[in-house]
Every structure is written in C-alpha cells, then in structure tokens.
Amino acid sequence: ETGVTQSPTHLIKTRGQQVTLRCSSQSGHNTVSWYQQALGQGPQFIFQYYREEENGRGNFPPRFSGLQFPNYSSELNVNALELDDSALYLCASSLGTAGTDTQYFGPGTRLTVL
Amino acid sequence: EDQVTQSPEALRLQEGESSSLNCSYTVSGLRGLFWYRQDPGKGPEFLFTLYSAGEEKEKERLKATLTKKESFLHITAPKPEDSATYLCAVRGGSGTYKYIFGTGTRLKVLA
Numbered sequence: 001e002t003g004v005t006q007s008p009t010h011l012i013k014t015r016g017q018q019v020t021l022r023c024s025s026q027s028g029h030n031t032v033s034w035y036q037q038a039l040g041q042g043p044q045f046i047f048q049y050y051r052e053e054e055n056g057r058g059n060f061p062p063r064f065s066g067l068q069f070p071n072y073s074s075e076l077n078v079n080a081l082e083l084d085d086s087a088l089y090l091c092a093s094s095l096g097t098a099g100t101d102t103q104y105f106g107p108g109t110r111l112t113v114l
Numbered sequence: 115e116d117q118v119t120q121s122p123e124a125l126r127l128q129e130g131e132s133s134s135l136n137c138s139y140t141v142s143g144l145r146g147l148f149w150y151r152q153d154p155g156k157g158p159e160f161l162f163t164l165y166s167a168g169e170e171k172e173k174e175r176l177k178a179t180l181t182k183k184e185s186f187l188h189i190t191a192p193k194p195e196d197s198a199t200y201l202c203a204v205r206g207g208s209g210t211y212k213y214i215f216g217t218g219t220r221l222k223v224l225a
Contacts, residue, residue, distance in 0.1 A: 004157075033212070042118075042201055042215030043158070056211030090157055092213075102148065103213060105157035 002027050004093050004106035012112045013081050021076040021109045023091030031055070032074040033103055034066060035090040043090055049074055050096075078111075086113045116141045116206050120216035127192055127223050135187040135219045137202030147185050148213065149178050150201040158201055161187075192223045 005024045013019050025032050031050045035043035045058035049068035063079040072093070078085060088110050092103035119138045127133055139147065146165055150158035162171045164180040171178050175196065177188040187200055199220050203213040 006157075035213075040217070042203075042217045043213070045212030045214075048211045058212055088155070102146075102160060102163050104160055105150070107157045108155075110155065 004091060004104055006089075006091050006106040006109050008109060009107070010110045010112075012114065014114050015081055015083060017081050018077065018079045019081060019111060021078075021089050021091075021111070023074045023076070023093075023106060025072045025074070025091075025093035026104050029093035029095050029104075030072050031094045031096060031101070032068055032072065033092045033094070034074070034076045035092065036060075037088040037090055037108070039087075046076070081113045083113050086111060116204065116214050118202055118204055118214050118216035120200075120202050120219050122219060123217070124220040125222070127189075127221070129193055129223055129225050130191045132188070132190045132192070134189070135200055135221070137185040137187070137216055138183060139185070139202075139204045141204045141206040141214070143206055145205045147180055148203045148205070149185070149187055150203065152199045152201055152218070154199075161200075189221070192221075194223045194225050197221055197223045 007022045033048040034046040037043040046060050047057040048055045052068045065077045068074045088108045090108045092105045094101040094103045117140045121136045149161040152158045162178040167182045169180050175190050179186050199218040201218045203215045
C-alpha cells in the first residue's frame with residue numbers, strides 16, 4: 001500500500017510569485033485535505049476535496065486555491081505569495097468525508113517566501 | 115468556537131520515567147479525537163482515533179484515553195526514540211470537514 005506523497009520537498013519563492021504544490025493520496029482514498037503549519041504551531045485547515053469538488057474551506061483568502069484530479073491526486077496553488085505564507089504545507093488523505101474518517105498525512109512541502 | 119488546548123507545551127523525561135500529556139477540547143458534537151506524532155520537519159504520523167468517552171487505545175508504550183472534555187496520552191517507560199511533538203486534533207459534527215489541531219506537546223526523553 002502506497003502512502004501519501006508530496007512534491008516538491010522544499011521550495012523557495014519570492015514575494016508576489018505563484019506556487020503549485022502536489023499531493024498523491026494513499027491508495028484507495030478519495031478525499032484530500034490541505035493544511036498549513038507555521039513553525040511551532042499546529043496544522044491549520046485550508047480546504048478539502050472530495051471527488052474533484054471542494055468540500056469545505058478554512059479561513060484562508062481566495063489566493064489559496066486547489067484542484068483534485070480523477071485519480072484523486074491534488075494540487076494546492078497559492079498566488080501573490082506573502083512572507084507569512086512561509087510554512088510547512090501538509091496534504092492528508094482519507095476514505096470518504098464521514099466525520100469519523102482518519103486522515104493520513106504526507107511528509108509535507110516546506111515553502112520559504114523571501 | 116471549536117478549540118483544542120494541549121499541555122504541557124514541552125516535557126523532558128528521563129528514560130523510563132512515565133508521564134501523561136493532556137488534550138482539552140471544546141467542540142460541538144465530537145465526531146472523533148485524533149493523536150498524531152510529528153518529528154521535526156516531517157508530516158504527522160497517525161497514532162490513535164477515539165470516538166466516545168470511556169474509550170481507550172494502546173500501542174506499544176502509548177495509551178490514549180478519552181473523557182467528555184479531554185484526552186490523555188499516557189507514555190509508559192519512554193525511550194529516547196519517543197522524543198517528538200505529539201499533536202491532538204478533533205473533528206466536530208457541525209457540518210465541518212476539518213480537523214482542529216492543538217499546538218502540540220514537545221517531548222524530549224533523555225537517555
């Protein structure tokens with residue numbers, strides 16, 4: 001069974017640029033959630049995708065957007081990068097959207113905005 | 115508003131010195147409480163899911179318990195390899211899809 005994978009591992013961008021992060025869900029999982037984790041903090045929910053549709057969103061501005069593909073992989077896009085966007089971005093996959101479904105996390109992408 | 119508070123923020127133990135980590139939560143209609151372990155710069159690693167008060171789960175030196183207001187992660191005879199940040203998260207039933215995380219407890223086990 002393949003776990004959740006993310007790419008790239010690390011990324012350095014400058015303020016104002018755009019970035020795309022990628023995630024492949026665990027085998028058999030159809031739901032992907034994205035989180036932002038600042039240093040020393042817990043992960044903060046960005047949004048969730050279920051069967052290619054956005055299924056819930058946290059308190060993040062519209063410049064954070066996403067996609068889910070038919071194979072359930074997903075992308076997180078961030079436009080007009082700001083210094084505060086520097087963080088570890090985590091993707092988690094689960095089977096379905098039921099409240100009791102456990103989310104399994106990938107290794108994360110470390111984004112640094114200069 | 116749904117909220118999770120973890121204590122202590124940091125904990126240093128000698129190898130073999132048992133202790134407990136606390137996760138207090140406020141949520142509308144708990145749908146699940148989750149414990150994760152996170153090593154520096156890595157993604158959270160799933161440990162346990164608890165669904166209802168009175169439930170307990172064990173894995174090696176770890177045991178998680180749940181009441182109506184809090185959860186404990188008991189660590190028995192810890193080893194240096196147990197050093198990590200332990201994260202607690204809840205999912206509520208008010209139509210939300212997200213996990214709400216605490217800020218974690220940083221555990222250091224000294225040999």
